Amino acid sequence: MLHHGSQQLPQAPWITTAAASTMDRSFPTPITLGNNRTIMGQAMFTGHKDIGFKGLVCPKQSGLGASTGTCTSDFLRSDNPTMRGKVVLCFGYLPYGASEIIKAAGGVGLIIANSPTYYISPCDDLPCVEVDYDVGAQLLSYIRSSRKPMVKLSPSKTLVGKPLSVKIARFSSRGPRCLSPEILKPDVAAPGVNVLAAMSPKNKDAYDGFALESGTSMACPHVAGIVALLKSLHPSWSPAAIRSALTTTASTTDTSGEPIFTIGDAQKLAGPFDFGGGIVNPNRASDPGLIYDMGVTDYVHYLCSIGYINSAISKLTLHPSVCPSKKPSILNLNLPSITVPNLRSSVTITRTVTNVGPIDSTYVISVEHPLGVKVAVRPQMLVFNSTVKKLSFTITLSSSHKTIGGYYIGSLSWSDGIHKVTIPISVRTEIIPSYTDRF
Numbered sequence: 001m002l003h004h005g006s007q008q009l010p011q012a013p014w015i016t017t018a019a020a021s022t023m024d025r026s027f028p029t030p031i032t033l034g035n036n037r038t039i040m041g042q043a044m045f046t047g048h049k050d051i052g053f054k055g056l057v058c059p060k061q062s063g064l065g066a067s068t069g070t071c072t073s074d075f076l077r078s079d080n081p082t083m084r085g086k087v088v089l090c091f092g093y094l095p096y097g098a099s100e101i102i103k104a105a106g107g108v109g110l111i112i113a114n115s116p117t118y119y120i121s122p123c124d125d126l127p128c129v130e131v132d133y134d135v136g137a138q139l140l141s142y143i144r145s146s147r148k149p150m151v152k153l154s155p156s157k158t159l160v161g162k163p164l165s166v167k168i169a170r171f172s173s174r175g176p177r178c179l180s181p182e183i184l185k186p187d188v189a190a191p192g193v194n195v196l197a198a199m200s201p202k203n204k205d206a207y208d209g210f211a212l213e214s215g216t217s218m219a220c221p222h223v224a225g226i227v228a229l230l231k232s233l234h235p236s237w238s239p240a241a242i243r244s245a246l247t248t249t250a251s252t253t254d255t256s257g258e259p260i261f262t263i264g265d266a267q268k269l270a271g272p273f274d275f276g277g278g279i280v281n282p283n284r285a286s287d288p289g290l291i292y293d294m295g296v297t298d299y300v301h302y303l304c305s306i307g308y309i310n311s312a313i314s315k316l317t318l319h320p321s322v323c324p325s326k327k328p329s330i331l332n333l334n335l336p337s338i339t340v341p342n343l344r345s346s347v348t349i350t351r352t353v354t355n356v357g358p359i360d361s362t363y364v365i366s367v368e369h370p371l372g373v374k375v376a377v378r379p380q381m382l383v384f385n386s387t388v389k390k391l392s393f394t395i396t397l398s399s400s401h402k403t404i405g406g407y408y409i410g411s412l413s414w415s416d417g418i419h420k421v422t423i424p425i426s427v428r429t430e431i432i433p434s435y436t437d438r439f
């Protein structure tokens, strides 16, 4: 019945997806080495007294490779004498119950080198500090170059505010989704790294019923909470309207105006495939000015555009649904984003915006062009009044054929001087090989 295999469904455009970002908060924990150098890790290590200088060990692996410094279950045995009285440095993910085993083996501390932190746990009574791979490598080279490596772990401090840059977490999924690359994913980003979360007081990984947790599972509740607030402020808004309000008002810089980076194989500036419209801004989302709305007809046209037949769509909508005789273009789905995965020479896309701000409003366009792509918007001004609530415009994207490979990013903003309604543009140009190119 379905056009696509049931395992690999195309992206449902009615779902809002959240990426996970860090936030302007950290828990720096000083790690002082025997050579008196201090480097910073992160921990929730508060109630402990200073343990003083202790020996530092790391599991030895022959050679250098992906497994260097990994605390395998072979190493993590309570009868392994090398951990006695020492702080243990482990790279990568730890087997379950690692901190208890280290304690049972007489270990006095744990440093986990991992990037980025999924979870900062107090590790019961064992001081445990998380560092990124880079700091882990510095610690490892100190161990290897020192005859008697020593380390001191000091209690954590809390830092809030400007000095910390906001990044999209490594574990946060990236777009595009290959089965429906025209639908930008993710939609927005929200804090999802080291989020102070309530847990069962019985949970041994928690500290008096609280722990710092990371994941898109932490970012999603932030977005769901904002959605609930928006729905209570604007009960008539559709899910698409709410997603539009979130996306078009999201921030592409952090609170101090610095760009947002992404933690991946290489650190680079974040773009729409990392954070959608950007990091959610609940206050701005409550008053977006214009929304890119969608309803059942839009979703039916989407299903038509990806090849679902009338009978299949009717089963979903629970009433007879008929596709238009001319197959709709997926690019015209009224998303608060424009994503063109295969621009050849030029394409014209339509969007419709609904005024949810002051009744008499005039919006003008501004465009940031993706590299090598000309963006022409018609009309350049939208005038709303008591009878005109919705207006459509066209966006014509033309390729200069000067760029190859990868997506180029731009944006399109409507502004009335108070509201700024911005959607991201991502375009990949397709080069049609000419005869001479083949040789």
Ligand SMILES: *[C@@H]1O[C@H](CO)[C@@H](O)[C@H](O)[C@H]1NC(C)=O
Residues within 6 Å of the ligand: 383, 384, 385, 386, 387, 388
């Ligand atoms: C709203 O604008 C439209 C188009 O410019 C115009 O035809 C209409 O008369 C206006 N309505 C009011 C109430 O001003």
